[in-house]
Amino acid sequence: MDEGSAASSEDQAIGGRVRRVRTRRGLSLDQAAGLAGIGKSYLSKLENGQRRFIRRGLVEDLAQALSCSVADLTGQPYPPPDRDSAEALAALPDIRLALYDTTLDDVPDLPARPVDQLAALATQANTATDETLYTLAGRGLGALLTELHVHAATGDEPTRQAALAALVEACLAAAGMARHLGHLDLAVHAARRGYDAARLSGDPALVAFAAMQRASALSRIGVRRRAGAIRTDALAAVETHADPSASDTRPVEAVGTLYLGDAQLAAREGRGADAEAYLGHAAELAERTGERNFLSFHFGPANVQAWGLAAAVELGNGPVAAERLEGADDVFHALGSATRRGRVHLDLARAYGQAEGGRDGEALRHLDAADRTAPTRVRNDPIARELVLDLDSRARRRVWELDSLKHRLGVA
Template sequence: MAQDKAKASPDDQAIGQRSRRIREQRGLSLEVAAGLAGLSKGYLSKLENGLKGFTRRGLIEDIAEALGCSVADLTGEPYPARDRRTAEALAVLPAMTVALYETPEHDRSGRVAALPLERLLSAVAQANALCEESRYALAGRELPALLGGLHAQAAIGSSEQRQGALRGLTEGYVVAFGVARHLGRPELAMQAATRARETAQQLDDPALAGFATLMTASGFSRLGARRAADNVLSGGFAEIQPTADPSGPDKRAAEALGVMHLVSAQLAARSGRADTAQAHLSEATDLAQRTGEQNTLQWHFGPANVASWSLAIAVETERGPGVAERIDADLPLVTSAGRRSRLHFDLARGYAQAEGQRDDLAIRHIDTADRIAPVRVRNDPIARDLVSMVDRRARRRVWELESLKRRLGVS
């Protein structure tokens, strides 16, 4: 058993094992694949054999690009349900998929045309709040009907009602984006982002268009298409900067601009451009100090969320342990379950980069993240890989780790 443990037995669920299988199918040598990914031959070998872990999303994207495959080919997403809550969440995807690919010209008005616009808007806002709390089954269950009703209101209502319905539709697509992304369906999340952007462009509202642009960039990022995400954000900056006033009565455009800087910082960090990442993070920090805590469409822009993002960005630039220790000493007051879970998950990623020296803290924080938002964590490929890596490094059995392995389906 000890010998098997030392060899880090192959696991078909592991990202490294999938990487090796795809590389061999492509006929690429270890040296060539490593060069294309910007890695050393030895480092890629350790990743493939489970001796190194994937704590960075940018690393997965780099290897996927080098191998000519998708990120999902490496991660194996989407994952089958291993618990009741995940099964219930996955059950909302088929109807949601149909709703996202239908067009406004499809006749869906008969089902929900009788619902007043105010009730539709309230229900969509509630669904968005549920999604932010990582309650994806409840968030997505009525979403297809709500989208249909809002399309009907946009078609048959007055000019004022049409504007309200389009705003509601944009928020509905925000909900669909969040549900799909966190359930391992990045291509469906991209469709939701596309529909949000198309809808927001029909409104004279730069802030709402900015948030829709953010979704599109985030969708491209989740697919591993960093250059496309950068291009979308470049256009978004040009459009929203003239209207972004962090000191004015309407701070929504400034919020959107701030989150654009955070997403740009993350993209730069994943691409190894640490100076650019820091520049965007500094811009976001300055804006957050001036806007204070805001929460348009559940994006949660403000000093607390900027501090949380700074940790995720540090992990992508291999500075995880030091920044995790600083953040852990004074946790930002992020309020929603989704944000709290993400913060603890990023703390686990940061501590896991300490090459086994802080694995006790990594275990503690990923356990906390899973208890706060289990469906979100159990459908994250890095969570599975992190638990596997910590397990391989463990010198003794720890019940928290054994529990995590069972919950995440790690062999």
């Protein structure tokens, strides 16, 4: 499906990478287009910068077709567009070292702070990541990961269980931070370590949430089949523990969150009916749980609506879904974190951008709101960068807000 006629310099960069990878793979335009499920002429226009990349699923389709990661096509990670991004990026080497220098049964001979203190720090880091305060989240996170590994490998059983649960949360923070800063390989590694720690803990809900994070990290590098299998296995394991009437709603939240992940995958693959079914299952559970926030996953009615908007954009139905969400109750207040609110603003901008110029004012307003709400995340997002350039290509006159966004996102 064509997604507009105006091209941008960012498109040309992505398109050029597509062409280079395709030729290195020895694939013709016909072969690559067939693998990606798009037309030959459309792929040619993408490679030549005559069409734009606006759906995440489109980039993932091409990455999967070319057997490469999404980052190979987007060029991530980007040079830091601002000081906050630069300071956050400075924390990643310590996180990487901690994860590669330890395993769950092989740790350095180092002293570790009390596990309760470390658990509190892990929660603080995950909360900071949820608020897109990546500099705060990354401060000392490498040392925190190492010390939690020490307790998990050498502590008595109560200490070990507490350390494993805290390690899952610390890995969620590390994976989320790395993914949103464009270091997708580190995000995959951190998410896998958190998943392994959750499995050792034996907590079904913890395993399910860690599986969701692992699947999300894999999806960002185009590994859809494995991501789907991980969610399917996790769903089968946690469903037997999910009782909406129980006081512990974590298993139900986990089931609903996994359904949202399945809806996202279905939408990116163009399976609209499946996406609607998964969203319906999640909505039914959300009505039972109300707004919850275990491990900052924010499962509840508001987040189901937010994921529904994202799915609609991937299916090409953005404008109608955007109007529906904006007409609902205060979704932004219910979401309760900068990351979630920023994501909804960005998806609203993408949705209105699908109107092919008819609603660019609304798209610009929401893109600006997304950047002001979650600047470090938005400025390192290839889709946001693409969208601002696309809006600029359609602008009939110079607009200060658009110029400002181009400078803030580092694409001026």
